[in-house]
Amino acid sequence: MARNQQHIALEGKDLTLGYFHQKAKKEILNDLNFQLYSGELTCLLGPNGVGKSTLIKAILGQIKPWKGELKIDNQSLENLGIEELAKRISVVLTDPVFPGNMTVGQLVALGRTPHTGWSGKLNKLDREIVEKALSDTKIAYLRDERLSEISDGQRQKAMIARALAQDGKLMILDEPTAHLDLVNRFEIMELLRDIAAQKGKAVLVVTHDLDIAIETADRFWLLNCGTPLISGKPEDLIISGKINQLLPGDKYRFSLDRGKIEFEIRDSGFEIEGPPELVFWVEKALRKAGILNLSHPVSVTKEPFTIVSEGKKFQLIATMIDHFNEHN
């Protein structure tokens, strides 16, 4: 969808947030401006303690902004009651507490509560929506399983199914992939991306999982202490170097070539010849082994992988490092 047709589901204007702590004002975020678009998966990234959860609390109406305004569908949050917010925003928070003997089906049905009232009685449409949420998240087979008897990844999908059944136009998830294995982390994020794209929802995910966020997110919001919120396509933020906002100091840098965080590459004393992708891994292993310069030139060849140094040949980096350590 072209930008000028994109629907702004949530907007923050000059937002300042904080807490009252022991009678003193503790400002956490100031003058934030942002727009969250429908149909997109947006990942909110930033260091520990920068205020990501604080921003989520404000969006959920749990804390009031000290300054500025939050708008949902162009309506000020202040004018929306808690019940109205519950219909518009589906939330998956970290470590939710639900009784272990509750079944997956019952949990997902709870998502309908804002629509059914507290009686919790589901009508035909509610039941259809619950079934659809179970099938969209591919956990219909877990319907009768108890929450205490399924895996963390399955429970996370059940929480997402519950949020889907709630059917808010906005979905907010705080670290939904924490504690999951690599495949499940990808699966959850891809599921969220599909939900955004196919159902036109605005999905905001707080995450520390930079690799997977790069693979799946349509947009990043980068938060850092004392700087404005940076919003953009992950690829644009990588190319412009703005992604390095996540890495204060000069110890680490985001490598444009490799697409991940690395130690800042300073001029090394290495003279290694060969295909760049092999030289890269040899240099990395040497640096990790504390070897920061080589007294002799080294060359690397492919197929079979061979390292040649001082007339000696090594088929493994480990053997070369052992040799180097023994003779230096």
Ligand SMILES: Nc1ncnc2c1ncn2[C@@H]1O[C@H](COP(=O)(O)OP(=O)(O)OP(=O)(O)O)[C@@H](O)[C@H]1O
């Ligand atoms: N209820 C509270 N009262 C006072 N200060 C608080 C409260 N909750 C959080 N803070 C402070 O606000 C700051 C931001 O906390 P927040 O939980 O929003 O950070 P975060 O970016 O979500 O961190 P993390 O990545 O570790 O989850 C921290 O300094 C924290 O100590």
